[in-house]
Amino acid sequence: xxxxxxxxxxxxxxxxxxxxxxxxxxxxxxxxxxxxxxxxxxxxxxxxxxxxxxxxxxxxxxxxxxxxxxxxxxxxxxxxxxxxxxxxxxxxxxxxxxxxxxxxxxxxxxxxxxxxxxxxxxxxxxxxxxxxxxxxxxxxxxxxxxxxxxxxxxxxxxxxxxxxxxxxxxxxxxxxxxxxxxxxxxxxxxxxxxxxxxxxxxxxxxxxxxxxxxxxxxxxxxxxxxxxxxxxxxxxxxxxxxxxxxxxxxxxxx
Numbered sequence: 097x098x099x100x101x102x103x104x105x106x107x108x109x110x111x112x113x114x115x116x117x118x119x120x121x122x123x124x125x126x127x128x129x130x131x132x133x134x135x136x137x138x139x140x141x142x143x144x145x146x147x148x149x150x151x152x153x154x155x156x157x158x159x160x161x162x163x164x165x166x167x168x169x170x171x172x173x174x175x176x177x178x179x180x181x182x183x184x185x186x187x188x189x190x191x192x193x194x195x196x197x198x199x200x201x202x203x204x205x206x207x208x209x210x211x212x213x214x215x216x217x218x219x220x221x222x223x224x225x226x227x228x229x230x231x232x233x234x235x236x237x238x239x240x241x242x243x244x245x246x247x248x249x250x251x252x253x254x255x256x257x258x259x260x261x262x263x264x265x266x267x268x269x270x271x272x273x274x275x276x277x278x279x280x281x282x283x284x285x286x287x288x289x290x291x292x293x294x295x296x297x298x299x300x301x302x303x304x305x306x307x308x309x310x311x312x313x314x315x316x317x318x319x320x321x322x323x324x325x326x327x328x329x330x331x332x333x334x335x336x337x338x339x340x341x342x343x344x345x346x347x348x349x350x
Contacts, residue, residue, distance in 0.1 A: 112152035171342035246307025
């Protein structure tokens with residue numbers, strides 16, 4: 097079966113926007129990573145995420161009845177129409193912070209897509225079946241770097257720990273049960289983010305411990321609002337860069 101209720105498009109849009117925006121951020125590392133092989137590795141992770149986003153965005157255009165294409169949804173929506181979490185839109189210049197972010201998000205996606213493989217929507221289930229394999233690679237790649245940096249030199253250990261601390265206020269938003277996820281989960285079409293929290297954080301804590309690092313103390317504040325279209329100040333510049341060519345030449349093909 098497929099989702100017939102157009103309201104479920106909001107849940108799928110959140111999945112798609114997470115993948116799209118993180119793909120954009122990871123693409124910024126090409127030619128800036130610590131080594132050439134890492135340029136290629138991060139580009140490949142970004143391409144995996146972009147593939148997820150394309151399939152899901154095309155599905156959203158069918159679900160909501162508008163017939164919008166993946167390009168329409170990626171390039172011609174305004175900031176308030178995006179449904180990604182704040183974690184993925186943050187600009188990151190430190191490689192340790194990026195590996196902490198990749199470990200966090202890949203672990204979250206691994207559990208999310210493992211559950212979605214049996215959801216009631218054939219398209220989402222199909223994307224999940226493929227994505228869960230990709231996420232395992234993304235998680236392993238980040239894990240190896242976290243171990244290498246955390247259990248390396250005094251300087252690399254300090255920077256890796258600082259990376260975990262930097263991201264701490266943005267992690268909890270992944271597990272907030274927004275209205276779209278509650279509705280989708282109730283219909284058997286999605287997963288409650290809060291149901292993933294314990295397993296995801298336990299898996300991350302295992303890697304952090306193996307790397308001789310410490311999980312950050314629970315922050316007194318955490319970001320929220322991304323699923324409702326309320327974003328951090330980083331989102332506007334990101335979209336301006338991502339959408340510039342498409343908006344400058346609407347209707348162009350290449």
